[in-house]
Amino acid sequence: MQVEAGTIVEKGINWILNPYDEFAVEEALRIKEKLGKGTVHVISVGPERAQDAIKSCLALGCEEATHLCDPVFDGSDSLAIARILAAAMKKMSYDLVLCGKQGVDLDCMSVPILLADLLALPHASVVTKLDISEDGKKATAYREIEGGKALMELSLPALVTCQKGLNEPRYATLKGIMAVKRKKIEATQAAAIDVDVALVGTAGSATSIQEVFLPPERTGGKLVDGASAQEQAANLVKLLQTEAKVL
Numbered sequence: 001m002q003v004e005a006g007t008i009v010e011k012g013i014n015w016i017l018n019p020y021d022e023f024a025v026e027e028a029l030r031i032k033e034k035l036g037k038g039t040v041h042v043i044s045v046g047p048e049r050a051q052d053a054i055k056s057c058l059a060l061g062c063e064e065a066t067h068l069c070d071p072v073f074d075g076s077d078s079l080a081i082a083r084i085l086a087a088a089m090k091k092m093s094y095d096l097v098l099c100g101k102q103g104v105d106l107d108c109m110s111v112p113i114l115l116a117d118l119l120a121l122p123h124a125s126v127v128t129k130l131d132i133s134e135d136g137k138k139a140t141a142y143r144e145i146e147g148g149k150a151l152m153e154l155s156l157p158a159l160v161t162c163q164k165g166l167n168e169p170r171y172a173t174l175k176g177i178m179a180v181k182r183k184k185i186e187a188t189q190a191a192a193i194d195v196d197v198a199l200v201g202t203a204g205s206a207t208s209i210q211e212v213f214l215p216p217e218r219t220g221g222k223l224v225d226g227a228s229a230q231e232q233a234a235n236l237v238k239l240l241q242t243e244a245k246v247l
Helices: 019-035 051-059 076-090 112-116 174-182 229-242
Strands: 041-045 066-067 096-100 123-132 138-145 149-156 158-162 185-188
Touching: 019 051, 019 096, 019 123, 019 158, 041 051, 041 076, 041 123, 051 096, 051 174, 051 185, 066 076, 076 112, 096 112, 112 123, 138 158, 149 158, 158 174
Parallel strands: 041 066, 066 185, 096 158, 123 158
Antiparallel strands: 123 138, 138 149
């Protein structure tokens, strides 16, 4: 990775579908297959390159997609992105919202929870197992916590964030890849979802990145002398006191 003028140089970066979102897509497809009904709709906020990730989802078997793309969205933080998604989803019908637990770029883990609040949906985060009742009215979510597991029952519609271990994402088949050509990605701008542009983008964000920098280069290690393990331990303690100054 390269950093120039406080920002990451994006030239040459190979953009992929967020790994945690892969678990969300796979779970949605499995639920549809198990129930024998339903439609999996992908929705994403981002620049033109986000279409590559959306097409990856369509190739896996998702039927519909919405790409929320508008210059006024540029620079949006987690809250602003959640506002954009919420505005679009208020015009849609859905029974279950599945999200990756976090994006692997900024690792904030906040967009899904903010979205659930804005949509007034019950939610469960970091889920490793999910069961949907046969009537489609209730979900049972399992979460791994320190020292055990937590079980939550949610009335639908609800929002769930997906953790590693929930499933094993499938690979796109050649048939699925070819089918993408017949599927439409609905390009949607701010005016179409009635979002307040003053609350999105850089101006509408509650947080901002002040600086991006690479960590300092690591120096080589140091061998501790000593004729015995006891002498080496004593010399190590001296070094921690005199050089590292941590004791």
